[in-house]
Amino acid sequence: MAYKYKNYIFDLYGTLVDIHTDEEQPELWEKMAKKLLDEYGAEYTASGLREKYLLACKEETDALIEKTHAEYPEIQIENVWARLIEDGIRDENHKAETDGSKAAGNRVNPDDLEGLCIFFREASRDKLCKYQDTDRLLSELKSAGKKIFLLSNAQLFFTRKELEDVDIAKYFDDIFISSDNGVKKPQKEFMEKLLKKHGLNPTECVMIGNEVFSDGGVAKANGVDYIFVQDGDFSKII
Structure with missing residues (x-):
């Protein structure tokens, strides 16, 4: 050649690669709300989680633009999920010292959330192939x-x-x-x-x-x- x-x-x-994802499906946010509660003690309704997710994405993007002045910024989605976990625990007044959740009493390290991000991606995806x-x-x-x-x-x-x-x-x-x-x-x-x-x-x-x-x-x-x-x-x- x-x-x-x-x-x-x-x-x-x-x-x-051919791919299709749908982040608007209600079932996705039901799965994510359950996972955040079960694994991190962060409590949300499915609709509330989606609303907070979109807001957090916007706020992360706005902050990145202010910092870098990029015209086309790209956030790190793990930072969004870290914020949502922390906020979900505070909002529901979980007892950080005794509830035993992974995030209890500490800030969440975004680098530790790869598994959560992959779960979200795969739950939203119905097609992936070369x-x-x-x-x-x-x-x-x-x-x-x-x-x-x-x-x-x-x-x-x-x-x-x-x-x-x-x-x-x-x-x-x-x-x-x-x-x-x-x-x-x-x-x-x-x-x-x-x-x-x-x-x-x-x-x-x-x-x-x-x-x-x-x-x-x-x-x-x-x-x-x-x-x-x-x-x-x-x-x-x-």
Whole structure:
């Protein structure tokens, strides 16, 4: 195969992997309310939890914008869940010294909430699979001596597990997740950090993704070519 570029930068969801999630389903919030109560002693109704979750996401985003002045900020979702656990305990006047919950009497460490975040993701998800030609494409690029990178608007705790589930992490020379960087595509600095870290010449790179605004936008901002793909059709990449 005659691949044109030296470096291939891929989006993940909707590009290499087909996924569907629904965070509005009432059953999801019923499951999460039960889990927070059972494991952390934080008490919510399902509807109350969803409302507080959306509010906490907004407040975390506003705080990040104020701190970094990013146009396209990306929060870490584990910080939201840490806040919700702490608030749920305080709001219901649990006795921190005696109730035995994991969070009792202490602030919750967001880094300890990977399991909770994965539970939330998997409870909201009804589809996760590679597109038919994903392995073939990535394997051929690797065999051709190309560098392959992932630049994904995503949450680390979600995506790390999902990359394992679909078994494609092995192909990438490096993986950049927006929640780790505080910004997301099309913010120029997100791709710029990848280019600088690996000393990549933008003219030797291509961004491949299914969203013109975010994937195409970040590529244009960094002087990188862009190839639009949809539904696992990689014919334009060759």
